[in-house]
């Protein structure tokens with residue numbers, strides 16, 4: 583069977599997206615998802631997203647990591663599916679859609695996707711410069727120096743697989759404030775490598791940087807794949823609301839996949 587697919591990228595975090603409103607793709611076929619995301623035997627992507635019908639919402643986002651497993655929220659994937667929804671006429675300028683972590687509001691303004699992330703209940707301090715929080719996906723965040731030279735893959739992998747975060751594991755972020763930019767690098771669970779950008783990761787880093795007192799509640803973010811912005815409101819009870827991830831999301835190409843269901 584031939585199925586049309588779309589490839590999008592959001593600051594270099596890349597995704598295969600399928601319009602599954604007519605249920606053409608069997609969402610149980612994790613083996614096919616992993617094969618399509620493979621950079622040598624497939625199209626190649628950090629993640630795979632189905633846009634599905636959902637009563638009461640504009641659409642539902644179903645997210646898989648490159649390893650083929652359905653996972654927790656993907657911020658950059660969320661921005662890409664919003665751009666896709668506008669491109670195929672599912673929404674105009676604003677949307678409410680459902681994802682694994684709940685309802686998301688988003689709007690597109692001046693070619694940037696503004697995605698509201700879930701409220702963050704709180705942030706755990708693991709050490710003076712190290713935090714853990716959930717921004718839709720679990721994130722360990724550590725402040726480092728000379729981030730360009732930091733061994734993100736080796737250190738990230740050992741933390742991701744450490745007993746502390748077993749059995750689910752965690753995504754691992756390293757951050758450094760450089761002038762008024764927060765530079766963030768992420769080892770992503772389910773990709774099992776450093777990606778060019780991670781939306782829930784930079785959101786977690788922005789909140790951790792504010793907690794550390796090195797960044798304000800509106801911060802410009804630099805990643806290997808480009809620039810993002812994160813804004814939020816910190817409440818007096820230690821929780822965070824009105825969290826927004828803002829940045830570009832672009833269609834890269836379209837094509838057809840051959841699948842045997």
Ligand SMILES: N[C@@H](CCC[C@H](N)C(=O)O)C(=O)O
Nearest residue numbers: 653656657658719780781782
């Ligand atoms: N790339 C994502 C995060 C995707 C989920 C993550 N790999 C996990 O399994 O927790 C983002 O942009 O947020």
